[in-house]
Amino acid sequence: xxxxxxxxxxxxxxxxxxxxxxxxxxxxxxxxxxxxxxxxxxxxxxxxxxxxxxxxxxxxxxxxxxxxxxxxxxxxxxxxxxxxxxxxxxxxxxxxxxxxxxxxxxxxxxxxxxxxxxxxxxxxxxxxxxxxxxxxxxxxxxxxxxxxxxxxxxxxxxxxxxxxxxxxxxxxxxxxxxxxxxxxxxxxxxxxxxxxxxxxx
Amino acid sequence: xxxxxxxxxxxxxxxxxxxxxxxxxxxxxxxxxxxxxxxxxxxxxxxxxxxxxxxxxxxxxxxxxxxxxxxxxxxxxxxxxxxxxxxxxxxxxxxxxxxxxxxxxxxxxxxxxxxxxxxxxxxxxx
Amino acid sequence: xxxxxxxxxxxxxxxxxxxxxxxxxxxxxxxxxxxxxxxxxxxxxxxxxxxxxxxxxxxxxxxxxxxxxxxxxxxxxxxxxxxxxxxxxxxxxxxxxxxxxxxxxxxxxxxxxxxxxxxxxxxxxxxxxxxxxxxxxxxxxxxxxxxxxxxxxxxxxxxxxxxxxxxxxxxxxxxxxxxxxxxxxxxxxxxxxxxxxxxxxxxxxxxxxxxxxxxxxxxxxxxxxxxxxxxxxxxxxxxxxxxxxxxxxxxxxxxxxxxxxxxxxxxxxxxxxxxxxxxxxxxxxxxxxxxxxxxxxxxxxxxxxxxxxxxxxxxxxxxxxxxxxxxxxxxxxxxxxxxxxxxxxxxxxxxxxxxxxxxxxxxxxxxxxxxxxxxxxxxxxxxxxxxxxxxxxxxxxxxxxxxxxxxxxxxxxxxxxxxxxxxxxxxxxxxxxxxxxxxxxxxxxxxxxxxxxxxxxxxxxxxxxxxxxxxxxxxxxxxxxxxxxxxxxxxxxxxxxxxxxxxxxxxxxxxxxxxxxxxxxxxxxxxxxxxxxxxxxxxxxxxxxxxxxxxxxxxxxxxxxxxxxxxxxxxxxxxxxxxxxxxxxxxxxxxxxxxxxxxxxxxxxxxxxxxxx
Numbered sequence: 050x051x052x053x054x055x056x057x058x059x060x061x062x063x064x065x066x067x068x069x070x071x072x073x074x075x076x077x078x079x080x081x082x083x084x085x086x087x088x089x090x091x092x093x094x095x096x097x098x099x100x101x102x103x104x105x106x107x108x109x110x111x112x113x114x115x116x117x118x119x120x121x122x123x124x125x126x127x128x129x130x131x132x133x134x135x136x137x138x139x140x141x142x143x144x145x146x147x148x149x150x151x152x153x154x155x156x157x158x159x160x161x162x163x164x165x166x167x168x169x170x171x172x173x174x175x176x177x178x179x180x181x182x183x184x185x186x187x188x189x190x191x192x193x194x195x196x197x198x199x200x201x202x203x204x205x206x207x208x209x210x211x212x213x214x215x216x217x218x219x220x221x222x223x224x225x226x227x228x229x230x231x232x233x234x235x236x237x238x239x240x241x242x243x244x245x246x247x248x249x250x
Numbered sequence: 251x252x253x254x255x256x257x258x259x260x261x262x263x264x265x266x267x268x269x270x271x272x273x274x275x276x277x278x279x280x281x282x283x284x285x286x287x288x289x290x291x292x293x294x295x296x297x298x299x300x301x302x303x304x305x306x307x308x309x310x311x312x313x314x315x316x317x318x319x320x321x322x323x324x325x326x327x328x329x330x331x332x333x334x335x336x337x338x339x340x341x342x343x344x345x346x347x348x349x350x351x352x353x354x355x356x357x358x359x360x361x362x363x364x365x366x367x368x369x370x371x372x373x374x375x376x
Numbered sequence: 377x378x379x380x381x382x383x384x385x386x387x388x389x390x391x392x393x394x395x396x397x398x399x400x401x402x403x404x405x406x407x408x409x410x411x412x413x414x415x416x417x418x419x420x421x422x423x424x425x426x427x428x429x430x431x432x433x434x435x436x437x438x439x440x441x442x443x444x445x446x447x448x449x450x451x452x453x454x455x456x457x458x459x460x461x462x463x464x465x466x467x468x469x470x471x472x473x474x475x476x477x478x479x480x481x482x483x484x485x486x487x488x489x490x491x492x493x494x495x496x497x498x499x500x501x502x503x504x505x506x507x508x509x510x511x512x513x514x515x516x517x518x519x520x521x522x523x524x525x526x527x528x529x530x531x532x533x534x535x536x537x538x539x540x541x542x543x544x545x546x547x548x549x550x551x552x553x554x555x556x557x558x559x560x561x562x563x564x565x566x567x568x569x570x571x572x573x574x575x576x577x578x579x580x581x582x583x584x585x586x587x588x589x590x591x592x593x594x595x596x597x598x599x600x601x602x603x604x605x606x607x608x609x610x611x612x613x614x615x616x617x618x619x620x621x622x623x624x625x626x627x628x629x630x631x632x633x634x635x636x637x638x639x640x641x642x643x644x645x646x647x648x649x650x651x652x653x654x655x656x657x658x659x660x661x662x663x664x665x666x667x668x669x670x671x672x673x674x675x676x677x678x679x680x681x682x683x684x685x686x687x688x689x690x691x692x693x694x695x696x697x698x699x700x701x702x703x704x705x706x707x708x709x710x711x712x713x714x715x716x717x718x719x720x721x722x723x724x725x726x727x728x729x730x731x732x733x734x735x736x737x738x739x740x741x742x743x744x745x746x747x748x749x750x751x752x753x754x755x756x757x758x759x760x761x762x763x764x765x766x767x768x769x770x771x772x773x774x775x776x777x778x779x780x781x782x783x784x785x786x787x788x789x790x791x792x793x794x795x796x797x798x799x800x801x802x803x804x805x806x807x808x809x810x811x812x813x814x815x816x817x818x819x820x821x822x823x824x825x826x827x828x829x830x831x832x833x834x835x836x837x838x839x840x841x842x843x844x845x846x847x848x849x850x851x852x853x854x855x856x857x858x859x860x861x862x863x864x865x866x867x868x869x870x871x872x873x874x875x876x877x878x879x880x881x882x883x884x885x886x887x888x889x890x891x892x893x894x895x896x897x898x899x900x901x902x903x904x905x906x907x908x909x910x911x912x913x914x915x916x917x918x919x920x921x922x923x924x925x926x927x928x929x930x931x932x933x934x935x936x937x938x939x940x941x942x943x944x945x946x947x948x949x950x951x952x953x954x955x956x957x958x959x960x961x962x963x964x965x966x967x968x969x970x971x972x973x974x975x976x977x978x979x980x981x982x983x984x985x986x987x988x989x
Binding site for chain 3: 090091092093094095098112114117118119132135136139140143144146147171172173176177181182190191193209210212213214215216217
Binding site for chain 3: 251252253254255258261262264265266281283285286287289315316317318319320321322323324330334335336337338339340362364367368369370371372373374375376
């Protein structure tokens with residue numbers, strides 16, 4: 050039997066678990082965006098970062114993504130320290146800066162105590178929400194769920210990620226209507242910001 | 251042919267007579283450094299100059315070879331000249347004209363061209 | 377030289393070594409121990425004396441007796457006669473010519489004299505397009521030794537004992553990495569289809585050489601592959617034997633066509649000799665290598681992105697664990713090492729872990745190759761023992777700053793690294809010390825900067841690089857570097873605001889903590905170290921709208937000094953926007969409204985009359 054401690058509460062486990070799954074068993078909520086329990090974890094959005102340390106070196110904790118980090122025997126996890134909360138605020142501020150109109154992001158931000166209108170934020174939050182240059186409006190947070198679901202569930206590979214860095218975007222191959230798309234709607238179903246919609250043909 | 255371990259030593263012995271002047275019957279060896287730095291600054295032209303000079307002189311005891319970058323990329327094109335019985339000499343900042351002078355005075359005449367030479371000897375291994 | 381009765385200086389120049397100087401040294405040390413003289417006599421290796429025609433050479437100090445043309449057979453008699461009985465051996469002695477050589481020796485020139493070659497041992501000596509020349513200098517002997525005299529476990533032990541750490545930048549202990557992969561359980565289906573390019577055969581374990589070398593200004597790996605491709609191949613063969621891999625990949629960036637050509641030739645020649653393929657050197661070890669070209673993505677230098685690219689997928693980093701040693705290429709245990717790491721392996725097997733670990737510092741063994749570039753006199757490739765100071769590299773080996781300019785900083789570690797200022801020039805170059813100074817070793821790029829470099833612009837340049845190369849998977853790197861770049865661009869254009877320095881510091885720290893892979897984790901480093909050591913330059917840009925180094929175009933003005941101007945009209949004639957006016961022999965004037973800061977007038981003026989402020 051292995052044991053992991055999250056926010057001071059112990060969980061004994063035998064099977065292979067991620068920190069996120071272990072937290073769920075303890076009913077400890079960790080926010081997620083690019084995670085879906087039916088798909089392989091991606092570790093891309095970084096909103097689920099938590100502090101993890103080993104028994105041997107409890108002061109040397111690192112930030113790890115809960116959705117992918119395996120729970121290990123003797124691990125000590127904290128999900129609500131100032132370090133974790135500060136990193137969460139940073140990530141949601143980045144998303145707010147990118148997608149200021151997204152209802153879901155604004156709601157998640159408010160739940161975290163980050164005012165979507167930019168009041169009472171630190172110097173980084175102030176910059177991201179007030180001074181940062183505006184870009185083309187989008188609600189896509191590049192969580193990759195649509196691409197991943199199309200690969201894993203219907204296995205149609207009708208969506209992909211094109212270009213890298215700030216120019217990255219979701220498109221069907223060669224920006225044309227994907228021949229392999231079967232209209233199952235999985236992509237729209239999993240999209241956390243409802244950026245993808247289904248229309249009648 | 252597929253080598254066995256003992257074949258490695260046989261190749262070493264065979265190469266001594268061509269690449270190492272002490273055992274060879276050659277008199278001189280010209281080694282032009284052809285790394286990207288050398289090639290970019292004109293080392294291929296230096297190589298051709300030496301090849302032409304050797305052919306024109308009719309000498310059959312002068313080896314012309316190439317190797318990679320010698321490390322001091324700033325001073326390319328470089329060539330290392332070795333006369334049998336003496337330490338190798340590194341020439342730097344070569345041009346076809348300087349190469350001609352080196353050939354005449356050092357290879358044929360046996361006197362190092364001081365103003366074009368950087369140093370004698372080899373590098374240190376760890 | 378210590379309290380030794382004698383010091384024996386064994387020449388370790390490449391000429392002497394190819395005539396067995398190291399073997400002579402080993403016998404010398406054994407004989408000295410045999411006669412219990414090791415407390416009285418010290419044996420050390422030195423650089424080339426220039427007596428290459430007479431090597432191997434041993435110089436006995438303080439007597440200044442030179443012994444020449446030594447063979448292993450000469451040594452027992454020499455030790456007995458000279459050091460036990462006190463009778464120097466005439467027939468082995470050599471009298472060097474009295475007059476000083478007119479040209480300095482290689483070992484007298486600091487650029488060469490302070491270097492110690494291991495990975496670059498064959499540089500400038502062999503034709504890389506001829507495998508026989510590599511063999512002539514002892515090539516593939518280490519492979520033969522490993523295959524016929526050592527077990528795979530013994531090979532791994534030797535690499536561990538040597539203390540070799542990854543030379544690609546992370547510095548992870550190589551022997552440990554090999555052990556993880558060797559011990560990893562073989563997973564699943566062996567009939568996995570091949571990946572990108574020529575379908576390689578399915579294997580249970582793989583090894584990979586990371587030859588992507590993406591850091592701007594770094595060309596160590598290129599040089600090894602161009603000048604000595606077999607050093608890499610031999611290292612990989614030994615590693616594959618140790619780990620139990622039957623197939624390997626070399627992932628080389630497409631921007632290295634000459635290196636790729638020489639590598640391809642080397643592979644063909646190795647295959648002809650049966651050094652790759654089935655039953656190597658008459659043993660039952662089989663191994664071959666496929667070459668895969670990069671396609672212009674810096675992120676592929678990150679190992680999991682590299683594996684993704686090899687598999688034909690998008691290059692983006694994967695979550696770790698599982699690490700490639702457990703699950704890498706096609707889900708199989710995979711060991712990835714950098715070119716320079718592989719190139720060190722044959723030497724460790726040939727000469728032993730004790731020798732390798734005697735070079736360097738306690739935690740950083742061996743040597744490191746650096747590409748020394750920028751504002752320094754001797755630009756080139758240098759291989760130095762770990763622990764040498766930055767000052768020695770820049771001023772002794774590098775020959776100092778050209779044109780009488782003043783040293784400002786040396787940037788190490790590429791876009792993941794930082795700047796070492798003058799106050800820290802005595803920092804020893806090893807993994808830990810560089811991290812303490814706020815930088816990293818990185819892959820070995822070393823860019824020297826002088827007073828004419830603007831440190832804010834340096835930060836902006838590196839962030840623009842990482843921003844361009846970010847894969848885009850995680851938001852801290854994708855969005856964060858873009859924001860940092862915008863802030864830096866504003867500062868260099870005179871639009872910086874009070875508080876921007878604190879903003880950059882905080883944002884940089886957040887990005888470092890939250891990014892997914894090394895590219896994002898280290899992208900803020902150039903910003904953070906330049907702020908740490910050159911805050912005053914940032915402040916000048918922000919508060920005074922001034923660039924002290926005279927680099928940022930929006931913040932500098934070109935003007936003509938009436939004291940020096942002779943009215944020769946050369947500047948006016950060359951100005952591309954015709955913004956300089958003046959009569960012949962009268963002081964000329966630049967129209968600031970029209971000036972585009974191209975610097976043409978500055979470069980054509982023969983009277984030093986153009987001022988840049």
